[in-house]
Amino acid sequence: MLDIHLVRKQLNEVKRKIASKNINPRLLDTVLKYDEVWRTMKTDIDGLRGKQHEYEKVRDFENAKKTKIEIDEKEKKAALFEQKRMKALLEVPNIPFDDVPIGSDENGNKVIREVGKKPVFDFEPKDHLELGEQLGIIDTKKAAEVAGSRFSYLKKEAALLEFALVRLAFDKLMLHGFVPIVPPVMIREEAFMGMGRLTPSQKEERYHLQKDKLYLVGSAEHTIGPLHMNEIFDEKQLPLRYVGFSSCFRREAGSYGKDTRGILRVHQFDKVEMFSFVRPEDSEEEHKFLLSMQEALMQELELPYRVMEICTGDMGFTDARQYDIECFMPAQGKFRETNSCSNTTDFQARGVNIKYRKTSDQKVEFVHMLNATGFAIGRMIVAILENYQTKEGIVRIPRALQAYVGSKEIQNVD
RNA sequence: GGAGACGUGGCUGAGUGGUUGAAAGCGCCGGUCUCGAAAACCGGUAUCCCGUUCUUCGGGAUCGGAGGUUCGAAUCCUCCCGUCUCCGCCA
Numbered sequence: 001m002l003d004i005h006l007v008r009k010q011l012n013e014v015k016r017k018i019a020s021k022n023i024n025p026r027l028l029d030t031v032l033k034y035d036e037v038w039r040t041m042k043t044d045i046d047g048l049r050g051k052q053h054e055y056e057k058v059r060d061f062e063n064a065k066k067t068k069i070e071i072d073e074k075e076k077k078a079a080l081f082e083q084k085r086m087k088a089l090l091e092v093p094n095i096p097f098d099d100v101p102i103g104s105d106e107n108g109n110k111v112i113r114e115v116g117k118k119p120v121f122d123f124e125p126k127d128h129l130e131l132g133e134q135l136g137i138i139d140t141k142k143a144a145e146v147a148g149s150r151f152s153y154l155k156k157e158a159a160l161l162e163f164a165l166v167r168l169a170f171d172k173l174m175l176h177g178f179v180p181i182v183p184p185v186m187i188r189e190e191a192f193m194g195m196g197r198l199t200p201s202q203k204e205e206r207y208h209l210q211k212d213k214l215y216l217v218g219s220a221e222h223t224i225g226p227l228h229m230n231e232i233f234d235e236k237q238l239p240l241r242y243v244g245f246s247s248c249f250r251r252e253a254g255s256y257g258k259d260t261r262g263i264l265r266v267h268q269f270d271k272v273e274m275f276s277f278v279r280p281e282d283s284e285e286e287h288k289f290l291l292s293m294q295e296a297l298m299q300e301l302e303l304p305y306r307v308m309e310i311c312t313g314d315m316g317f318t319d320a321r322q323y324d325i326e327c328f329m330p331a332q333g334k335f336r337e338t339n340s341c342s343n344t345t346d347f348q349a350r351g352v353n354i355k356y357r358k359t360s361d362q363k364v365e366f367v368h369m370l371n372a373t374g375f376a377i378g379r380m381i382v383a384i385l386e387n388y389q390t391k392e393g394i395v396r397i398p399r400a401l402q403a404y405v406g407s408k409e410i411q412n413v414d
Numbered sequence: 415g416g417a418g419a420c421g422u423g424g425c426u427g428a429g430u431g432g433u434u435g436a437a438a439g440c441g442c443c444g445g446u447c448u449c450g451a452a453a454a455c456c457g458g459u460a461u462c463c464c465g466u467u468c469u470u471c472g473g474g475a476u477c478g479g480a481g482g483u484u485c486g487a488a489u490c491c492u493c494c495c496g497u498c499u500c501c502g503c504c505a
Binding site for chain 2: 039042043045046047049050052053055056057059060061062063064065066067068188190232234355357359360361362364
C-alpha cells in the first residue's frame with residue numbers, strides 16, 4: 001500500500017510515476033477526494049468527542065448523550081468514506097525509483113548483461129516437451145486427462161531434478177545466512193491484500209477456496225512476507241533473509257493460447273524463493289545482493305542467461321525496481337524469463353505492518369521487503385533439457401546437480 | 415467434529431463499568447558514579463490518525479477483530495479470528 005501522505009503532498013509527482021506504470025493516474029484523484037471528505041469529518045468528530053468528554057467530566061449526562069448520538073451518525077458516514085478511500089488506495093501501485101527506465105511494455109526493458117555461452121548444436125534442437133516425452137520424464141497428456149490443461153507429471157529424472165534444484169539452492173543460500181523455510185500455500189484475504197497481491201485485477205489470477213475463505217498462493221513470497229505481520233524488529237535483527245520452498249498456483253487467466261505447449265506456463269509449479277527484510281537505507285544494496293545470488297545459482301547450472309532491468313510499464317504492482325533473469329531456450333531461440341527480483345521498498349511492509357525500531361533514537365519505521373526467485377523449478381527443467389541435449393537425444397545433467405540426481409545424464413531406458 | 419480455557423505495551427504480567435493508555439518487573443535509551451565496564455541510583459521509554467506548528471502543543475482512536483449495551487467499556491453482551499488443553503479423526 002502506498003503512503004497516503006505521499007499522495008497528499010506530492011500529487012503530481014506521484015501521478016506521473018503511476019502513469020509510467022500504465023495505471024490511470026486519475027485513481028489518485030479518487031483517493032484524494034474521499035480522503036478530503038474523510039479528513040473534514042474526522043476533525044469534526046474529534047472535536048465533538050472532546051466536547052462529550054467535557055460533559056462527562058461535569059456529569060452533564062444529558063448533553064453527553066446528545067453529543068454521542070450526533071457522533072454516532074457522523075461516524076457511520078465517515079467510516080464509509082474511509083473505506084472508499086482505502087479501496088481506491090489499495091489499487092494504487094508502488095512508485096518506481098527515479099532512475100528506472102521509462103517504457104510502456106516489455107520492449108522498454110533494458111539488457112544489463114548477458115552471461116554464459118549459448119550452446120551450439122550441429123542438429124535441430126528439440127523443445128523441452130519433445131525431449132521430455134521421448135525420455136519418458138514429462139507427461140502433459142495424462143495430466144490433462146486427470147487435472148486439465150496446463151498441468152504435468154514430472155517423472156523419473158525430472159522428478160529427481162526438482163529435488164536436486166531445491167537442495168542446491170537451499171545449500172548455497174544457507175551458506176549466506178538465509179533461513180530455510182516451508183511456508184503455507186494457502187493464505188487469508190487480509191494478509192494477501194496487505195502484500196498487494198489481491199487487487200481486483202489480480203484476483204482473477206488467484207485460486208479461491210470459498211468454503212474456507214482462503215486463497216492459494218502464487219508464490220512463497222505471498223506467505224513469507226506476512227510471517228512477520230504486525231511485528232516490530234529490533235534494528236540489530238536486520239537484515240533477515242529467508243529461503244523458502246513452496247508450490248505455486250496460478251490460474252493464468254488472460255494468457256489463453258500463450259505458451260500452451262509443455263510446462264513453461266502451468267497452473268501449478270514449485271519454486272525456491274528468497275525473501276529479505278532490511279533497513280530502508282539498505283534495500284537498494286540488498287536488491288543487488290539478491291540479484292547476485294540468483295546469478296550465482298544460474299552460474300552453478302552453467303546456463304546462458306541475461307539480466308534485464310524492467311521498465312516502468314512492465315514492472316510488478318508492488319515493485320519500485322525489478323530485475324528479471326532470462327534464460328536462453330534453444331528450441332525457441334529466445335531468452336525467456338525464469339527469475340524475477342523485486343524491491344518493494346515499504347509498500348508491502350505498510351500493507352502487512354512490519355516495522356523496526358532504530359537503535360539510535362528508538363524511533364519506529366517500516367522495513368523494506370524484497371523478494372527474488374531462487375529457482376522456478378519447472379522453467380529450470382525446461383532450460384536444462386533444451387540446453388543440455390545431445391544429438392543422440394540424451395540430456396546431460398549439469399555438474400552441480402549430478403550428485404543430487406545420482407546420474408550424469410538422462411536417457412530413455414524403456 | 416465435540417468439550418473447555420485464554421487473547422493486555424518490545425517481553426512477562428496486574429487490572430472486571432468512571433482521570434487506566436493502562437500497576438509492577440524485565441528490556442531499551444539518557445544521566446550520575448567509574449580510568450573504563452558492571453552494579454547501584456535518578457530520569458525517560460507504545461502505536462496510529464487529525465489539526466496546529468515547525469517541531470512544540472491540542473484533540474481523537476487503539477487492551478485479537480467487528481458489532482452491541484451505557485453518559486462512560488480492557489472490564490458486560492453477540493459474532494468472527496487466533497492460541498492452548500482434553501476427546502475423536504487423520505498424512
